[in-house]
Amino acid sequence: MSDTCPMPDTLLRPPRSSLALTLASLVLASLVAWTAPAAARAPSKRPVADNTELTYAGRAEAMALADEIAQRHGLDAAWVRGHLAQARVLPAVQRLVMPAPAGTAKDWAAYRARFIEPRRVRLGAQFWREHAAWLRKAEQLYGVPAEIVVGIIGVETFYGRHMGGFRVLDALATLSLDFPSGRRDRSAFFREELGQLFVLAASEGLDPASLRGSYAGALGLPQFMPSSWNRYAVDFDGDGRVDLHNNVPDVIGSIAHYLAEFGWTRGLPTHFEVRPPEDATRRAELLAPDIVPSFTVQEFLDRQAWLPEAATEHTGLLALVELQNGKQAPSYVAGTSNFYTLTRYNWSSYYAMAVIELGAAVAQAVQSQAATAPLSAGRTH
Structure with missing residues (x-):
């Protein structure tokens, strides 16, 4: 989206829906x-x-x-x-x-809750169904999955309700x-x-x-x-x-084009699960580059980080991304180059994870609705 001014993750006010935009x-x-x-x-x-x-x-x-x-x-x-x-x-x-x-503490759990909530997921599923053909076309042309485009629009403007x-x-x-x-x-x-x-x-x-x-x-x-x-x-x-105000196909295509121009790789996951090293020094080494993918899978393993089997097949670089949870223990993911590309839309790992998780929740809702639609259609009242 969208050229915007780079600001750190410390600015975690709720965007658009409560304070216009942060x-x-x-x-x-x-x-x-x-x-x-x-x-x-x-x-x-x-x-x-x-x-x-x-x-x-x-x-x-x-x-x-x-x-x-x-x-x-x-x-x-x-x-x-x-x-x-x-x-x-x-x-x-x-x-x-x-x-x-x-002194304002970052809190991924609280930030996430603003976006992955029932009404936003429901409206996202409605948006997806209404514009499925354009979402497919954007994915075919630019390689950006529908859930990423839908997640961005949902986080940015609540599907046009807060522009x-x-x-x-x-x-x-x-x-x-x-x-x-x-x-x-x-x-x-x-x-x-x-x-x-x-x-x-x-x-x-x-x-x-x-x-x-x-x-x-x-x-x-x-x-x-x-x-x-x-x-x-x-x-x-x-x-x-x-x-970009009223024409949804232009919005979908423009978001996908933007991400493609900033290096989106077709078919690459945005992140993998990870357990960071228990040793503070090794963990700090992985965290030092922040969200910039800088380490191979083997370099993660050499520092005693745990990665799932799917990640061990990844040939690109990874970043250890830390998401703070206030006074609770942080959350971590191993971000790929596609995670980094998402942060070019907004320089915030919290934002990128909100987009990813909202998109995933909407995709699941769409799939569930599609699975139950024939049953609903066959009922008599």
Whole structure:
């Protein structure tokens, strides 16, 4: 989905369904930061009143940024200036982009429970049945299984029920020009996304102010950042345009295309069960690269980690992925390169596991419904 700003697993607020979007769920790998003139480059540190009517009209650094965007992307400067002048400063966005309070414990069990729950599984099964042909086509073309695509849409937007209500122009302008102090400055990333928003609007003939999404600027059912829309979205049904808000075939194809572009391997599992070494030093060695696959199966075994028989046939590299459970013992999986690819959609192992497990639960529900359908159809009332 979706180019998003890389944030660590420490940001484990519930995404979309309760807080629109969290930056932990908005992470993609296309971080193309560009150099703007000095006046446009330095984010404003002025305090911003909680007043959504405060706009960027009259702000010299905003107009300098508009001119840079126009020049960089070959857009009409007056058009970019006019729209950016109408963008509103959103203090709510500044608050939401801040990290969780220091000392907030990660809890995979609690995070998982937000997504693998009956209503989301039921709606996922309904989505799968309604769009099964497009899911099959995406898997045939890109090699990405239906359960992964369905899992992403379910985690990202609850199958389109929570796509975000912020004007993306306002959100990206705020994070470009008034990124809050107190955390690592990501304004360069959001400036690039603001420019990509104008490119998207110009290419699709849209009013930039008409597009709504997350507080971090993500759009549509897959929550693609504007740069991801421009680079990876596809016209999957061949109707001549790309629509990630209302056209489900385009959404399915674009997610699968995105993952394929980031290295998804057809037929490869995302992970294997694992018991990490009891010895803390050996366990730390396996954990050191974090979620990047770095060790062979034999190197896992040499460090006295246990893997199931299916994993011993795996010829690629693995990563020992730790999922903390608050005060309880952590959970572990051995992630393959496909697990790592999922984290390119969102740089969070917790997110990747939620997608995997929601997709698996939905697949099981679909299979169960298919098995009982003939019995139900034959009953008389």
